[in-house]
Amino acid sequence: MAHNNTVFAQLLKLLPRHEFETLARQHHHGARLRSTSRWSQFVAMTLAQLAGRASLRDVVSNLGAQSAKLYHLGAARVTRSSLARLNATQPHSLYEQLAGRLLHQCQCRAPRHGFRFKNTLYSLDASTIDLCLSVFPWARFRQTKGAVKLHVGLDHDGLLPAFLTITDGKTADITAARALRRPKASIVVMDRGYTDYAWYHRLHTQGLFFVTRLRKRACYRVTERRPVRKAQGLTSDQTIELNGAKAGNCPIRLRRIGFRDPATGQHYAFLTNHFGLAAATIAQIYKARWQIDLFFKWIKQNLKIKTFLGTSRNAVMTQIWIAVCVYLLLAYLNFVSKISSSLKQIIRLLQLNLFERRDLLALLRGAPPRASRLTTPNQPALRLNIHGTAVYEHKHFRNHVID
Incomplete structure (x- = not known):
């Protein structure tokens, strides 16, 4: 039977590792990292996005439970304090640049929009992410509320966020739109x-x-x-x-x-x-233009950009940009697999099979897992009988019952 790596490892292989390491060296602040790495940070935060982890402790515990499989991810176990420090201090610009690389990778595979004209079509809109002002004092929006705002230009070729910037909640939509630079003959709808x-x-x-x-x-x-x-x-x-x-x-x-x-x-x-x-x-x-509203709805419902694992501005930006990277990875996976499943169906399949050793494309296409022998000739199988007692089934001791 062919050996398969974990589904999570196969997903991360869609991202060129050498490009990530180059960007990590360019967007590094402070002394050299010794106990962990930016790649381990990315793996942990990507797991938080895909598996819906609720806290840093939850993320670290999940990784610890799968420590035997981290080697194939190219990552090492991280402690809660190390992950919190990386999120707070190391520049989020690494993941902003990584999102740009993934966007270019997706655009090479993205299908065209459904209109007959050849012009590129973009939809502009913005969405506010509410924050608690007492926990995020740097994100003051109103007298008692905090917020950050996502400004997105959605490319209808593949429904990709071709233009995305994150500002404070007070920034007007038109202010971010004025910075838009698109190719000639493009159509912008707002x-x-x-x-x-x-x-x-x-x-x-x-x-x-x-x-x-x-x-x-x-x-x-x-x-x-x-x-x-x-x-x-x-x-x-x-x-x-x-x-x-x-x-x-x-x-x-x-x-x-x-x-x-x-x-x-x-x-x-x-x-x-x-x-x-x-x-x-x-x-x-x-x-x-309604597609951009569906984009905001999808990313808020399926990825973690409404509750945050850190309270500093850099930690919030890091989590949002990694969520964008995950969205682009899923979109690229959808393009290359050429399946009819929606992104929501894809992420649900991944959540249930992240650390399973199955072929990723076969999983997405609905192929059943390969049958495997759960027992060896000398290893009995445990089952429950009708009376609720455990029975070992083996030809040498079939009649033995464990109360």
Whole structure:
């Protein structure tokens, strides 16, 4: 029978170890580590993400219970104090850079979005992670609350977080969006929280397209009307010019598309600078923005980014960036295995089989485990009889009963 390493070890092999060690040397602070390593830290924190461990003590105990299998992971046992010190003092920028490498690895395998146009499509949004202000005083958000905010630009090719930054809870969504740098001809879709006419104009001059919702009180003048197919839910397709108080910040022609959702009856007014796509396609592009909300929901429900194993800013950032690395590892595994299972199904399978010696791809494809002999000819098997007493089944002492 072919030998298989543990499922956890096979998952970690998707990450080039030599690249990790190079990044670890570049993002090191202080004296040389003697009793542990950044790789052991990453293995422990990845285990916390995949297995849902609740505390540092829980993580260390879990690793201790699997100490015989740590050699194949390339890691060593870590103590609770060492892991806490690494999380608090060693720069989280290592895992930020590692996420960038994994993102590039995923993009080479990611499937295209489902639209017929060839432009790259990104959705922008942000999500707040609440923190207890008394435990995380550095994360002041409101008078009695703390928070950090995840700003994400989701690439619809594979639904990957192509642009991600973590700020304090007070940072406005548009502030992080202004730092976005995307290839020319990309399409960026966002909600009304990103309304900034000057930024729209800058995107246009950079050769980018945007799709958003028009504010209800926006002032504009219609310069051209085009026929629409009302059977598709469209109500209007217009060329407009802004003429409000801040119209001078965006002195270009824009396109306003009216759409009524046949399921809910709600009316939407979309704003874009793309005149080449059909009006119905623009509406579908904005509908696809819902994928970024599903991304935030998935990562909060399945990975540990709401409860933290450390209280310092660096420890929180380390845990969040490792969660992003785990998401990208799972996405890459999904791409290379070419299975129809969702990421949620994949992570559930991994949680139940992390330290099992099974072929990883066979596990994901639903192949049953290979049959193995649980007993040897000279080793009896223990079973329970109907009366609840333990019975050894062996041809030499089949009648012996243990009370």
